[in-house]
Amino acid sequence: MVNEKRPLEKHVGELLSGFIDGELTQQQRQWVTLHCDECDECRQDLARLQALRERIGNARLSEVGEDQWRENMNDPIVQSSRSIGWLLIIAGMLVIAGIGLFAFIFGSDLSIGEKLLMIAVYGGLASLFFSVLRQRLIERKTDKYKDVEI
Amino acid sequence: MKNNDMRQQLVQLGNGAHAMATQILGNTDDAADAVHDVFAKVLRKPHVYNADKGPFTPWFLRVVRNHCIDLIRRRHPGGVDVETLSDPGPGPQTSLEIAQRDQALQLALTKLPDLQRQIIVLRDYMDLSYAEIASVLNIAQGTVMSRLHRARMALKEELDRHG
Numbered sequence: 001m002v003n004e005k006r007p008l009e010k011h012v013g014e015l016l017s018g019f020i021d022g023e024l025t026q027q028q029r030q031w032v033t034l035h036c037d038e039c040d041e042c043r044q045d046l047a048r049l050q051a052l053r054e055r056i057g058n059a060r061l062s063e064v065g066e067d068q069w070r071e072n073m074n075d076p077i078v079q080s081s082r083s084i085g086w087l088l089i090i091a092g093m094l095v096i097a098g099i100g101l102f103a104f105i106f107g108s109d110l111s112i113g114e115k116l117l118m119i120a121v122y123g124g125l126a127s128l129f130f131s132v133l134r135q136r137l138i139e140r141k142t143d144k145y146k147d148v149e150i
Numbered sequence: 151m152k153n154n155d156m157r158q159q160l161v162q163l164g165n166g167a168h169a170m171a172t173q174i175l176g177n178t179d180d181a182a183d184a185v186h187d188v189f190a191k192v193l194r195k196p197h198v199y200n201a202d203k204g205p206f207t208p209w210f211l212r213v214v215r216n217h218c219i220d221l222i223r224r225r226h227p228g229g230v231d232v233e234t235l236s237d238p239g240p241g242p243q244t245s246l247e248i249a250q251r252d253q254a255l256q257l258a259l260t261k262l263p264d265l266q267r268q269i270i271v272l273r274d275y276m277d278l279s280y281a282e283i284a285s286v287l288n289i290a291q292g293t294v295m296s297r298l299h300r301a302r303m304a305l306k307e308e309l310d311r312h313g
Binding site for chain 1: 157158159160162164165166168169172178182185189198255256270271273274277279280295296298299300302305306309
């Protein structure tokens, strides 16, 4: 009955796309199946279209990773205000540290030996702190499980 | 939709949106910027999305598409017919970045009209249904199949011609 409505000489055309996409009615699917059994041209077109669809589906049309989308998702205003905040805190701490160091070297009554000893102790602590901080920052950057929520 | 759910969905849609934006803007960097802009807009005003009016994916892709068209219009203030916009082709950096197997495909896509490129990406790369494609492209659902078929045939011809 279907064949009476749609003779074989009339190719199925766009229905091939609907067929591979699963967007046809049952009657249309039957018609495409019957037609492709008889028509070499449409059968070849169907195979080519399926191969093309698979090729596009497997292609990498975007090289951007999910992590990059996640990182860039923060609001730019939040990001910039956070950067400014950190900048101000670090600048303030550096100024305070500079004033403290100046007062310690030129203003205190300690001898040069005692001053050098103090500088060595605090310098060592600062060096250890920055070493641990650097290691943590590197780990944080390369840790692929950092976004896993527990 | 909760903010965290929306973020998760956006991350998953990022690559597909980027692929579609690349087809419209013809440049992967501009496309990435456009998608980031839309991410920021959507997260700043998440209430703009109304779940009663349809699923999130086509809505978001429509926003990305409209944003890309706005960017093109700003580049060409004299007016551009986005239906027939011809693509400048991938830049040299793009050609180097993509794998050789996909390079021919990408190149063939650039030879197609703008709407054909988008419809192929939406269906074959992002796996959207015809109803969702119609919603994203703002076209009648009944025309999706014929448009998609023409686009696929044109792409097939391009690939046959150039590999």
